[in-house]
Amino acid sequence: xxxxxxxxxxxxxEGAIVQINCxxxxxxxxxxFWYQQHAGEAPTFLxxxxxxxxxxKGRFSSFLSRxxxxxxxxxxxxxxxxxxxxLCAALDSxxxxxxxxxxxxxxxx
Amino acid sequence: xxxxTQAPTxxxxxxxxxxxxxxxxxxxxxxxxxxxxxxxxGLRLIHYSNTAGTTxxxxxxxxYSVSRANTDDFPLTLASAVPSQTSVYFxxxxxxxxxxxxxxxxxxxxxxxx
Numbered sequence: 001x002x003x004x005x006x007x008x009x010x011x012x013x014e015g016a017i018v019q020i021n022c023x024x025x026x027x028x029x030x031x032x033f034w035y036q037q038h039a040g041e042a043p044t045f046l047x048x049x050x051x052x053x054x055x056x057k058g059r060f061s062s063f064l065s066r067x068x069x070x071x072x073x074x075x076x077x078x079x080x081x082x083x084x085x086x087l088c089a090a091l092d093s094x095x096x097x098x099x100x101x102x103x104x105x106x107x108x109x
Numbered sequence: 110x111x112x113x114t115q116a117p118t119x120x121x122x123x124x125x126x127x128x129x130x131x132x133x134x135x136x137x138x139x140x141x142x143x144x145x146x147x148x149x150x151g152l153r154l155i156h157y158s159n160t161a162g163t164t165x166x167x168x169x170x171x172x173y174s175v176s177r178a179n180t181d182d183f184p185l186t187l188a189s190a191v192p193s194q195t196s197v198y199f200x201x202x203x204x205x206x207x208x209x210x211x212x213x214x215x216x217x218x219x220x221x222x223x
Binding site for chain 2: 004030031033041042043044045048050087089091094095096097098099100101102
């Protein structure tokens with residue numbers, strides 16, 4: 001079956017760095033998305049990786065290892081507004097997104 | 110303002126009633142999607158449409174139907190609502206379907222079926 005695993009909740013301190021991991025098992029693979037979702041709001045796009053390696057976009061970076069079925073989202077210089085859920089989603093062979101349950105990130109002052 | 114709108118924002122519905130959730134986008138995207146989001150679970154695809162006039166079933170289509178008469182609108186209908194359909198429903202769109210395009214989400218409809 002198809003499966004996405006990510007931690008349910010993480011806590012970090014304002015100004016610090018946090019890494020949110022995601023492992024995936026899908027039938028076929030056409031890339032890995034990360035979305036941010038604030039409570040009560042819609043998911044918004046953060047990043048897309050299809051090749052191995054690190055993609056950096058400001059304070060956020062995303063890494064992919066296709067051979068390990070593994071990705072992580074790295075958030076630097078954490079701000080209180082980064083408190084949100086982070087959703088990992090893999091694109092399968094039919095180009096349908098398979099979503100993880102999300103990681104709730106709590107930022108403490 | 111460009112984007113996706115959904116209506117209603119929230120709704121409480123008696124079991125057995127028929128309900129249509131509306132979704133409209135003004136980005137001229139070809140593909141549209143309906144998801145439900147439940148606590149502790151990832152977003153699950155209900156139905157999708159890669160282009161006007163075509164629709165397809167997602168992971169959890171039972172009890173739901175859709176139509177895509179034009180590019181902009183993609184309504185989701187619950188023919189006879191049941192309590193297990195209590196959820197937050199998100200509509201999304203992307204430039205193309207069947208490729209690795211970013212999906213953009215509407216604000217969601219919170220539906221409670223009693």
